[in-house]
Amino acid sequence: MLSRKTDNRSSKANKNRYKKHNNRPDKRSKMDKKKEVSFTKTMKRLLDYASGDKLNVLIVLIFSIVSTIFAIIGPKIMGNATTEIFNGLISKIRDGGQGIDFSKLLKIIFVLTILYIISTVFSYAQSYIMSGVAQRISYRLRQEISQKINRLPMEYFDKNSKGDIISRVTNDVDTLSQTMNQSLMQVVTSVITVVGVFIMMLYINLMMTIAALIVMPLTMLVLSIIIRKSQVFFKQQQKYLGDINGKIEETFSGQNIVRGYNGERFEINEFDAINRKLYDTGWKSQFLSSIMMPIMNFVGNLGYVIVSILGGYMAINGRISVGDIQAFIQYMRMFTQPLNQLAQIMNLLQSTAAAADRIFEFLDEEEIDLSDKLPLEGPVQGNINFDHVRFGYNSDNIIIKDFSLDIKAGQKVAIVGPTGAGKTTIVKLLMRFYKLNSGKISIDGIDIDSLDLESYRKNFAMVLQDTWLFSGTIMENLKYGRLDATDEEVYKAAKAAHVDRFIMTQKQGYDTILTEDSKNISQGQKQLLTIARAILSDPKILILDEATSSVDTRTEVLIQQAMDNLIKDRTSFIIAHRLSTIRNADLILVLNEGDIVEQGSHDELLAMDGFYSNLYRSQYEELKGAN
Known part of the structure; x- marks a missing residue:
């Protein structure tokens, strides 16, 4: 885009909004207070975008389950190897027996190696497939946003910052893409791991399992409270990110005015006010999310202490083997590790839910009513009648x-x-x-x-005071209103608009690329090009x-x-x-x-x-x- 001026009403609305940031503390509107982000509902709607990849998602789930199951079986087999070594050493010390049966030990190690290789291969495959799914969801979202923009009434663009809309297309969709690509399958894997490990822990010893998990319900309650609290700040963080993008876009596009009126200090103050809002909500959301990990670590360490004391007591009494104690401790680590991952992922998922909510909020905006509209058929004469027209922007x-x-x-x-x-x-x-x-x-x-x-x-054809040309060749810009025009028709229109001579002075002529920072074209020449475009469209x-x-x-x-x-x-x-x-x-x-x-x-x-x-x-x- 070469030149585009901000609508006066929109500019005034933005100024008033930024003044509000400076003059009084931010308060959630009544609508914001009533509208709590439904995490489950938002994520379900987001996952609906993967409906076209149901087979791929099913394959990923199967691979994830297989990979996780094989990884879960590993510690039990490794515990058997430990038990074999322990029993061999004890028998040799006590009875002077053969000691460790290395052939049996090697078989256990071989089986364990095969299991871990298969688990790794399936894990890699699921990551590869899921990357494609995540990118296709992002593609569909961007496509819907692009189509939505063309269906929105002009009132929406008058009332909303362009930077905020751009932020939804870029920042918010990127947040979704990264989370789905990196964390979505981690959620599935972590859940399967927790369930599978819990079953293995019960299989090894019921009493040790109860002892290890006795503090878990309290931990889950605390985490759920933290998640609900932090979600509010994640939502505000995404909003202020859109506001700051809007301010940057507005300031950059008006640099001539800013510098001409010595408005640098004013713009810095305005930016700092919004940036402060973003900082405040950002650190609050990140702090609340970050304390989930220390809580999980505390629970895990407390569980190790309890299991070590109880396991040692039971081993002395011959109620559990040394290998099973080792396997159980490994399972505890495997149990707390996915919970820690879930705590970290919830941090990302909250950002994702906030970003998705902003995207869906945009996609749910009221559109221009195009239902039951009839095509204008036949040649238009051009008789226009205004009958008691009444209108106000407000x-x-x-x-x-x-x-x-x-x-x-x-x-x-x-x-x-x-x-x-x-x-x-x-x-x-x-x-x-x-x-x-x-x-x-x-x-x-x-x-x-x-x-x-x-x-x-x-x-219709329009030639406005605010010229609009996009990044592309002069030929492409002139054909914008009539894509099927021939080159000869373009040349004729350019001559009629008295812009042909200027175009031919360019090195590439009609193939000259126009960009936003083109220095070789004046405002008047841009005006002539838009006039030529109108002539070519033959309205x-x-x-x-x-x-x-x-x-x-x-x-x-x-x-x-x-x-x-x-x-x-x-x-x-x-x-x-x-x-x-x-x-x-x-x-x-x-x-x-x-x-x-x-x-x-x-x-x-x-x-x-x-x-x-x-x-x-x-x-x-x-x-x-x-x-």
Whole structure:
């Protein structure tokens, strides 16, 4: 994207939001207080995205079970080897027997080696398959987010920071991907290990198992409380991460203004305020999660002490073999290790749940209603009717109060008026960027709200004051509104917009790559390229919003000539600040505070000696004074 200005309403909303950070402590809204993140529900919805990989997930589960079972059997077999060595040494000392049976010992070691090799192979296979599953889930989420953006009403972008939306696509999806890739199967493995090891511990000795696990219920209760508390801070952490991305995006895109007004200190203070919020929630969430590991270590060490004392007592009484004690201690380590892993993974899963919740919150946003919409078929004439249109960006601040107008096909309609009169809002409503509060807009007698958006908007072309070009070649940018255009048609449109000479001065001509930091293209040249794009799209209805505001007077004359040819037999809406550019319009609408105060041709309006006449004379005097 080469240039894009932030909407004034959105900027003011962001400023107010950042001022709130500085002026008063952050409080959770009533909605936030009522809405607790449902960890289970969120994770279940996330796992639903793996429905297309059910076979792969099943294979991973089987591999995980097999790998874990083989790893669990290992300590018992190793205990048998220890018992064999212990019994051999004791028999040799007491009775002078043969001692250790090395052939039997080697067989045990061989079986143990095979088990561990198989366990390792299955573990590697499950990791390989799960990596693909995790990446496909991330791909689907990003794809849904991208499609969702195109279905959201414009109000959403006015009320939400672009940086926060970007954060959901990048940071939040990356958090999900990393957790699923690294930790999801660890959860499965840990659970299977805990269950399997518990069974083996019961098989070895019931009393030692009870002694080892006697403090476990209390530990689980404490951990569950910590998890619930920390989840709130993880949610806030993801939110403030989105806020800080929005602030960075806003500041970087407005560097000229920031430096021109010496606003560096203000921006630093604003950033520090949000960064402090992120720091506070970050350390709280990480601290609460980090204390889970020491708790688990304490439980594990306490269990070792209890088992060592009880096991030694039982061995003395001949109620358990030395090898079984060794195996039991290994199982205890295997039992506490996955619990420790689960404690660590819960830290990651909480971040994942918070990230997933933000993504699903975005995906659940109300969309534009596209149901029961009819395609706009047949050639469009271009008759436009506004019938008692009423609209406000906020319901308590109505901008367009009662706007009615009938425009015939092919008419050139100019809209003028002071700043804030509602000029740009009128064409935004015509493009169906916003929903009317009341009233109706029709095209060729058909209510535009009943029409399919794509078939409706393909009849329009827009040239705005805020130029928009994306990173790509000049040819690709010009074809944006009509992808099937031939190169010859592109050349013709560029010549009509008087931008062909500039393009040919570039080393690669029409194949020149435009980037965000292109230094060889001015704002006026960008404007000419967008005009050429509109000419190429060959629309039936044309919207020009201060289309020549960034070009010099000589170029403006040439563009006006090109526009005169372009708007022939087309309905056109021209929003202009310089009244000299719309003198040949068929109809000039003079807006003030959302109402039409005057309308007519240039000469008719001057003869009225009213609002338009005053505007025209004031501009003429300014121009005369400047000369």
